[in-house]
Amino acid sequence: MFSLIRTAWDIFLHAFRRRVTIQYPEVKSYIPPRWRGRIILSRDPDGGERCVACYLCAAACPVDCIALQAAEDEYGRRYPAFFRINFSRCIFCGYCEEACPTYAIQLTPDYEMCEYTRQPLVYEKEDLLIDGTGKYHDYNYYKVAGLTIKDKGKGEAGNEAPPVDVRSLMP
């Protein structure tokens, strides 16, 4: 008997506590920037695609939900010809972001991607590629890597000496 009254009283007291229920979708909760939500492909500060199609995200993916094909432009810059993530399989573990050597693939705080069927959850490159740099603003892979691309020749990357003159015998 006492416990019944005690329970009723406890519940009554809840009426005066702070509300924790959020009126989603009218009200949205705070999501930290490092939240592992919808995956995007970012661009470097110059606006070029960051993804170099190295396949490391696909290899790291524990559910094998990333498929892509590498291609190369006429100046030798690599990019994915297609890049597909099957979000109906994705477990948002973030291994792909960890594996990415160019900060191209990033997980974002967006989680609103429900669909009634699975097929629309297959995202192609057009759906994934954003116009900004995402979480990492300054990194530009090709400014560091030794490969030549358009407007960047040999020896012009960071911490590189100009190309060797093979015909010189000078020390």
Add this chain to the structure above:
Amino acid sequence: MATIYIDNKPYEVKDGNNLLHACLSLGFNVPYFCWHPAMHSVGACRQCAVKQFKDEKDTRGRIVMSCMTPASDGTRISIDDPEVKAFRASIIEWFMTNHPHDCPVCDEGGECHLQDMTQMTGHVYRRFRFKKRTYNNQYLGPFLTHEMNRCIQCYRCVRFYRDYAGGRDFDVFASHNHVYFGRHEDGVLQNEFSGNLVEVCPTGVFDDKTFNKHYTRKWDLQTAPSICVHCGVGCNTIPGERYGRLRRIRNRYNGEVNRYFLCDRGRYGYEFVNSDRRIRRPLLRPTPHDGDSSGGESTVAGEEALRHIADLLYFGAGVIGIGSPRASLEANFALRSLVGPEHFYSGTSDTDSRLVAMIIDILSKGPARSPSLLEVESADAVFVLGEDVTNTAPVLALALRRSARQKPMEAARKQHIPCWDDAATRNAIQDAKGPFYIAAPYSTRLEDLSAHSYHAAPDDLARLGFAVAHELNKALPYVEGLPEQVRSLAGSIAGALKDAQRPLIVSGTGCGSEAVIQAAADIAWALSNGGRRADLCFTAPECNSLGLGLMGGHSLDGAFRAVQEGAADTVIILENDLYRRADEGAVNNFLGRVKHAVIIDHLTTPTSHKAEAALPAAAFAEADGTLVNSEGRAQRFYQVFVPEGGIQESWRWLRDIMITTRRAYAREWENPDAVMAALAEALPVFKQIQDIAPPAGFRIAGMKIPRQHQRYSGRTAMFADITVFEPRPPKDPDSPLSFTMEGYQGRPPSPLIPRFWSPGWNSVQAVNKFQSEVGGPLHGGDPGKRLLEPAEVKEIPFFKAIPGAFVSRKGEWLFIPVYHLFGSEEMSILSPGIAELSPRPYLGLNLEEANNLQVSAGEEIEVNVNGAVYQLPVRHVPGLPAGVAGLPAGLPGVHKATLPAWGSLSKTSGMVEVV
């Protein structure tokens, strides 16, 4: 055997090897760069350091390079000593000071020896703060990319290219830390084996340019053991597929065949599998005989095509089958069973059929043995008679380069230089070449090895051969009227062969001359008369020429006659373009006379255009089968991927036709094993082919062997654009391999190795882990079974008919085929890179002849041979004898099948046409 102590544990190793070889053979992980199992040690990179101790009381020890230290009895070393580990880590740190930050965009990434070794030594953090050295790259042709920044200066490339493969247009330049590996200027690499630099280079300086165009990581490729189909040598390969397209070919080590290297035709000739010229669905085409002139072809379902073909066979007045030397044994046998042995034609020209039959006869009825390429490498005197080996059997030419070293190596051995000490050996032998003689119709690429090269018309080559045989065995007929010079050459060749421990005669079908083959056989037989071993190596024109020859069957001319005489009006052509086998007119006549022609092929060809029904056959990477190489070794190849469309294996199509035409026994042919069993029963010579590889039901611990790497990616996304519900992986009823990544991950039996990979060894160097000893046979023996063994004969059936000397005719020339690595083969030329490097059709003359005719190189001339008239530019072919002209074999528009033949030349009055 010697006992060595590694970290205080005793191990038995073979005598005469170095410590690195011994450690790797025992399964230890010792990092290395400059050492290569085929090119041995130079001690350049300092990476394979170990600590050696004087005796068990020695605790200090000293650091030595394991590749330069003999594994002699009682050697005590430590691999795990902290000091030596730190030494190795600092070595790799030096290598990495200039290595660019580009693994993600490097094609080698994921199968990079440098990555593996960096992991192995534990170097993780770059401390070097200064600027990185950079280089400009070169254009090296359509096959190789060049990225010199990645170079770690191990010298493997230049050692392979110059010392091993005999190339001259690639070298190391500059000095100190600026050394540069490349050509003196941009340009196409001239050596036939340049593609091996991809596998020889421990990092990404040289990479496969054709692979780069559809790049995929090694772990994403679906692979299976396969056999190269671009010549008769039968190199073992690993083709890789992704998204339904063949991506590349890699070498598959077979200790007795190709070992570590492939030729560029084999490595880059794969692109025909992805060609637009593929037949992908069954086609039916109304023929004039149907009275239907609406024209146009229509793709139909497989069943409809089969019903149509069954009707043709049922109502036809007789059916013949034309097989093919580029189709597997299973396919040819299925056709032979369908039409009956008496109606089965081999589909090769009359000359080719005769020559191949003769080769089989010689190898199975005489005392000389056809050597494996490993045995070719150890021959110490070589006589090449009438064959341009580099262009007809390239990897054999690479093996011959090794045999030219055997005799000079004795000098090094006398100075107690171990054979693995490469730099010292080369210093000891300098430019010395062993006895190596070439007699060929024109100058060949191996001539830098030979002291004497003799160029003559095929008949004269045969006469030289018979003269050598006479010198070896005076009971053989004397060759009359031989010039004194040639006779003394014959004497010196005979002397060298007689003095050798392991003499080798190389000949083949290249000249199109029976006499040349007979002369080669006579020499080998004369040598082995005393009961000693003499090897006789023939080249075969195509990948399954010998298999088809062993199966028998009449030549193509017989098929033409059968139709001419009205014995048959329906023909089934298996993977064969008849226009490459006989004169255009004869084929036109034949195809015009047959009422119904059915073709089973993977490519549209001039022949397939004229067929009433075309069935899409699987190319080598899409089928299982067995091929017999020029050694007589039957080897199995496995399906790499399941092709789209209605493509299936030729033997399956033929089986389906048999089932449709109510041949009940064909229902039992469920997999290649059943076909092979039927073949072995019908033709006992093929008895052994059932033992080449484990049967389809073979399992390890109940599991199949996966074609996909355990790290294979994208399973749930690859086809998600088509359907998000992942389709079930295809089943493989034909072999113990599966089209998935699930299965037995350990080391499979040697014929079933789908890729070389081992934990910590992602690069091609993982092959060490699959061999019973480094450079030795694969665990469980090298795959393949020899079908031809020499006979124990009392009376050697010597050939005694010597042809007359070649007499040049006035106003006429003898046209002989000139072979090209790039271009002479039917399918590889569909690869854009090979097409780019293949010559345009030309007329070859030697300089003197051209001057006599007053034509200069490039000038067009009218060629009249075999009733066909060509307008061809003149090209200078060194070595061609007077009265002989060369035509490039197999190039579009030039018929090889009918050469050699007499014809005439006439100048087109100064007019130069632009083709």
